[in-house]
Amino acid sequence: MIRLPERRKIDDPGSSGALNDLSFILIIFFIVIAGFNINKGFLLTLPDAERPRIVQTDDLVKCRIDAAGTVSIDGNALSVEKLENLLVEKKAKWPNMTFLLIIDEDCAWEHVVRVIHEVRKLRIENFSFKMDGERR
Amino acid sequence: MIDLKRRNRRPLIAMSSMSDIGFLLLIFIMLISLINQRYEEPIEYPEAKLLEKTQEKDNLEIWIEAGGAVSVEGNRVTGEQLELIIAQSLAETPGIRVHVIADKNAPYRHIDSVVKVLQKLQLRVVSFVVKEEL
Numbered sequence: 001m002i003r004l005p006e007r008r009k010i011d012d013p014g015s016s017g018a019l020n021d022l023s024f025i026l027i028i029f030f031i032v033i034a035g036f037n038i039n040k041g042f043l044l045t046l047p048d049a050e051r052p053r054i055v056q057t058d059d060l061v062k063c064r065i066d067a068a069g070t071v072s073i074d075g076n077a078l079s080v081e082k083l084e085n086l087l088v089e090k091k092a093k094w095p096n097m098t099f100l101l102i103i104d105e106d107c108a109w110e111h112v113v114r115v116i117h118e119v120r121k122l123r124i125e126n127f128s129f130k131m132d133g134e135r136r
Numbered sequence: 137m138i139d140l141k142r143r144n145r146r147p148l149i150a151m152s153s154m155s156d157i158g159f160l161l162l163i164f165i166m167l168i169s170l171i172n173q174r175y176e177e178p179i180e181y182p183e184a185k186l187l188e189k190t191q192e193k194d195n196l197e198i199w200i201e202a203g204g205a206v207s208v209e210g211n212r213v214t215g216e217q218l219e220l221i222i223a224q225s226l227a228e229t230p231g232i233r234v235h236v237i238a239d240k241n242a243p244y245r246h247i248d249s250v251v252k253v254l255q256k257l258q259l260r261v262v263s264f265v266v267k268e269e270l
Binding site for chain 2: 019026030033036037039040042044045047049103105106107108109110112113114117120131
């Protein structure tokens, strides 16, 4: 009787099952860390101080923001929601509308950011801002 | 007769290399954390919902604290020093992106003083950094 040599089944000692999990953890870690150092915000084009733009008065919307953060147009105080509605109406009427934000020197930056956010949301291209009391 | 009965071997998973991988991971995380270290001023970020990514390859961050202190790369600067730093950065890297990172409670006059310097240097496109509102 022939005795066949027993074929040894190779055990898989280097199982790579856990390595998949590890590599995924590594990828997640990479993505999270990469997101930490990225600045986000508003990319604004600063007005040219030397060459002021001439805008038709009809196309100009002057918005003031006082020290307390109250937004007003033509002396009428508005909430941010009302400002949004008003700007939607004005933009529909005058597509080339220029929005000029006049900011009180003591106004907190967060109030200004609130208004800039609305302007960006409504995609108003012609946007300018200056501090109250200065000439531009 | 041939003995065809197979031995039931229990599968073996070698776990000895896992500790090595674990250590490598640890070293990797530590290194990445060191590389990714970023200078931050203690400010409260203003928040907004609709934001865009403003990061560029080369960036210069100008920090404005609530009290009006302006700093660049950890150094407090005056208006003249800021102008010099920006001018030097622009000369070295023409496409540098300037980020203004101001505290949400900072009065606008402090931001305006930085904006004036940027305007003076004909730097037109500026990023105003805001945190995403959740």
